[in-house]
Amino acid sequence: xxxxxxxxxxxxxIHWVRSQFPALAQTVNGHPxxxxxxxxxxxxxxxxxxxxxxxxxxxxANTGGAYATSRRTDAMLADARAAMxxxxxxxxxxxxxxxxxxxxxxxxxxxxxxxxxxxxLGPGDEILVTRLDHDANVSPWLALEEKGVTIRWAEIHxxxxxxxxxxxxxxxxxxxxxxxxxxxxNAVGTINPVKEIIRLAHAAGAxxxxxxxxxxxxxxxxxxxxxxxxxxxxxxKFFGPHMGVLFGKREHLQRLRPYKVRPLTEAVxxxxxxxxxNHECIAGITACVDYVADLGRRAASTCGDSRLGCPSSGxxxxxxxxxxxxxxxxxxVIHHYEHGLMERLVAGLLQIPGLKLYGITDPxxxxxxxxxxxxxxxxxAADHTPLAxxxxxxxxxxxxxxxxxxxxxxxxxxxxxxxxxxxxLGLVHYNTAEEVDRLLAAVKEIVGA
Numbered sequence: 001x002x003x004x005x006x007x008x009x010x011x012x013x014i015h016w017v018r019s020q021f022p023a024l025a026q027t028v029n030g031h032p033x034x035x036x037x038x039x040x041x042x043x044x045x046x047x048x049x050x051x052x053x054x055x056x057x058x059x060x061a062n063t064g065g066a067y068a069t070s071r072r073t074d075a076m077l078a079d080a081r082a083a084m085x086x087x088x089x090x091x092x093x094x095x096x097x098x099x100x101x102x103x104x105x106x107x108x109x110x111x112x113x114x115x116x117x118x119x120x121l122g123p124g125d126e127i128l129v130t131r132l133d134h135d136a137n138v139s140p141w142l143a144l145e146e147k148g149v150t151i152r153w154a155e156i157h158x159x160x161x162x163x164x165x166x167x168x169x170x171x172x173x174x175x176x177x178x179x180x181x182x183x184x185x186n187a188v189g190t191i192n193p194v195k196e197i198i199r200l201a202h203a204a205g206a207x208x209x210x211x212x213x214x215x216x217x218x219x220x221x222x223x224x225x226x227x228x229x230x231x232x233x234x235x236x237k238f239f240g241p242h243m244g245v246l247f248g249k250r251e252h253l254q255r256l257r258p259y260k261v262r263p264l265t266e267a268v269x270x271x272x273x274x275x276x277x278n279h280e281c282i283a284g285i286t287a288c289v290d291y292v293a294d295l296g297r298r299a300a301s302t303c304g305d306s307r308l309g310c311p312s313s314g315x316x317x318x319x320x321x322x323x324x325x326x327x328x329x330x331x332x333v334i335h336h337y338e339h340g341l342m343e344r345l346v347a348g349l350l351q352i353p354g355l356k357l358y359g360i361t362d363p364x365x366x367x368x369x370x371x372x373x374x375x376x377x378x379x380x381a382a383d384h385t386p387l388a389x390x391x392x393x394x395x396x397x398x399x400x401x402x403x404x405x406x407x408x409x410x411x412x413x414x415x416x417x418x419x420x421x422x423x424x425l426g427l428v429h430y431n432t433a434e435e436v437d438r439l440l441a442a443v444k445e446i447v448g449a
Contacts, residue, residue, distance in 0.1 A: 011299040012337045017430050020045040020291065024430060031397030034435045039186050039372050039426035040401055041236045042217055048240055048287040055283035062276060073279055080282045081269075083289040086323045088231065088247050089222045096253070096272040097282055100244040101213050101232045102136040107272070108209070108230065108246065109140035111256045112178065113147050123148035126175040128206075130154040131413050132163055132190060133182045135406045137211040137232075141180050154181075158414060161188040161359040162368070169200055176206040183215035183231075187407035187422065188359035189372035191215065198228050207252070213237050217428050218338060218370040220331040223247050240288030241281035246272070293323045295429075296330030334429045341427050341436055342371035348440040352449045354378045358414070358422065374422035377447055384447055386423040392446045398439055400425055 018024050023043040026033040035043055059076065061069035081092040088095075098104040113121050127141045127149055142151055154168035163181075172179060179201040184191045198208040207229040212221055217238040223231050229249050236242040248256075253268045260274055343366065349357050358374040360366065377384035386402035393400050404411040404421040411417040425439070443449075 011302045011333050012295075012429065013298055013302065014337075014430075014432060016298065017295065018432075020047070021430055022046055022049070028397035029395060034398045034431070034439065036425045036427065036431070036439070037399040037401055038217060038237070038428040039214060039405065039424060041242075042239050042428055043430070044236075044239055044241070044284070044288065045291045047291060048284040051287035052241060052280045052284045055280045059283075060279070076279065076283050076286075077277070080285045083286040083323070084245050087221065087289050087292070087327060088233075088245075089224050089324060090247050091250060093268050094247055094250050094253065096246040096248060096269045097277055097285075098244040098246065098273070099278065100242065101211065101234045101246075102140075102244070104232055104244045104246045105136055105140045105209075105211075106143070107258070108248075108256075109143055111258050113144045113149070114257050116252065116255050121147055121149050121177060123150075124175060125177050126150045126152055126173070128152045128154060128168070128171055128176055128179045130163060130168070130181055131156045131409045132161070132185050132188075132192070133180070133407070133409070134186050134211060134213065135408050136213075137180050137182055137209070138409065141178070149177075150175075152176075153409075156410070156413065160190075160361075161185065161410070161414075162190050163192055165193065165196070168197065172200050172204045172206065174204060176201070176204050178207050178209055180209040181211070183210055183212040183221075184218065184370050184372075185359075185407065185410070186214040186372065187405050187410055187424065188374045189369040190359055191219070191368055191370055194228070195226050198226055202227070214372065215370065217334075219335060220328055235285050235288055238288065239291055241278075241284035243278060243281045243285060245285075248272075289323070289327070292330045293326035296326035296328065296333070299333040300326070300329050337429055338371045338427055339366055341431055341433060342366060342369075342373075344433060345371070345373065345425065345427065345436045345440070348436070349373070349375060349443070352440075352444060352447065354384075354447065354449075355443075371427035373425045375425070376416065376420075376422055380419060382447075386420040389423045389443075389446060393439075393442060396442050398442060 021043045059069050059072040061073050063070060063074050081095045084095045085092040115121055121144060129138045129141055129151060131153060145151055152171045154171060155164045157164055181192055181197050183194050194210055201208040210228045210231040212231050212233045216233045229252055231247045234244050258272050260271060264271060343363055346361055349355055354377055356376050356378055360369045390400050390402040401424040404417060405424060411421045
């Protein structure tokens with residue numbers, strides 16, 4: 001291990017990290033549980049559990065009441081908006097809460113169909129989606145075909161599961177009203193050049209809608225730097241409760257016309273939040289963001305000397321007086337730590353005969369992907385289907401996913417949908433090198449390598 005890798009591992013303080021997550025102590029059939037199912041939802045720190053139960057125990061009430069628990073609920077919601085504003089780098093009034101990313105996106109597509117300028121979308125208008133995306137950023141836009149809107153598709157390079165940017169750019173024109181693209185693929189881990197895609201959309205007068213659900217636990221999100229119009233994420237993918245969060249530029253949230261009940265205020269962002277919100281889970285959102293910030297502060301105190309080979313200058317790492325600055329520091333360390341695990345896992349998987357790994361496999365290009373790996377055994381006849389592998393690994397305490405993970409257009413394009421999709425391995429920063437080595441040994445044993 002290099003000096004830099006040693007310092008980064010120390011900066012992350014993996015022992016402290018794992019102590020925050022009570023679920024990690026479980027066993028299965030006598031085997032320590034290894035959570036590689038993060039792409040489907042990460043585990044949560046104890047503080048998130050405490051925040052949710054604490055709200056229900058002390059503050060459970062609806063909003064807007066002239067009494068203590070209702071006022072505390074109002075304050076809790078304001079705190080959660082401020083936390084997510086720090087997480088995404090935007091204004092608190094640009095944060096919309098919802099049950100999940102899919103519901104929020106359907107609500108937004110329905111409203112977007114009514115048009116920003118007062119004219120409903122219809123024949124002659126186009127929306128661009130991609131073959132790489134989770135279907136939650138595809139089907140809501142396909143629904144607008146009933147209004148006569150044309151949906152166009154950006155294709156992929158099948159050999160490395162990356163977007164064909166030339167094809168994408170060629171399909172953006174004066175008719176394009178929206179470009180919907182994922183920040184990172186939940187199936188194969190590809191990180192898309194979203195800033196460039198947003199620039200292309202804006203140059204044509206179109207809006208950009210970014211699905212950051214899968215990118216959220218792995219990299220820093222800065223909606224101001226991206227200049228995206230909308231960005232959606234799910235807190236249960238980055239150590240929080242099952243909730244969806246939408247960022248929308250203030251002017252769009254004001255100009256678009258949501259469907260809503262009549263008594264609901266027209267104020268932003270409340271006009272986008274219908275009915276009573278899931279208050280207890282929103283209380284957990286602040287806790288999960290604070291966990292990430294605390295991780296960054298601990299990293300800063302450990303890795304404050306740039307001479308040690310830290311990922312940024314000591315001055316910047318020590319500048320964690322604000323929550324946003326601490327979040328920036330956290331993701332610097334998370335990024336480097338996870339990439340170390342990913343390099344170890346990819347190198348081991350590529351040595352297994354008959355195993356096909358999808359997406360980018362060249363370590364020189366790992367900045368273009370996150371540590372989510374999709375694989376298949378070429379010999380499916382030997383009971384090595386994705387489901388069979390996931391089942392056998394599950395019996396040994398390794399929690400993985402099989403199937404298409406709602407990235408249906410990708411599995412169909414790669415011709416694996418009819419034969420079970422992929423086996424997906426998802427690393428996050430609470431995983432360890434020892435878990436990676438145990439996983440590799442288990443896969444080799446199962447496939448007889």
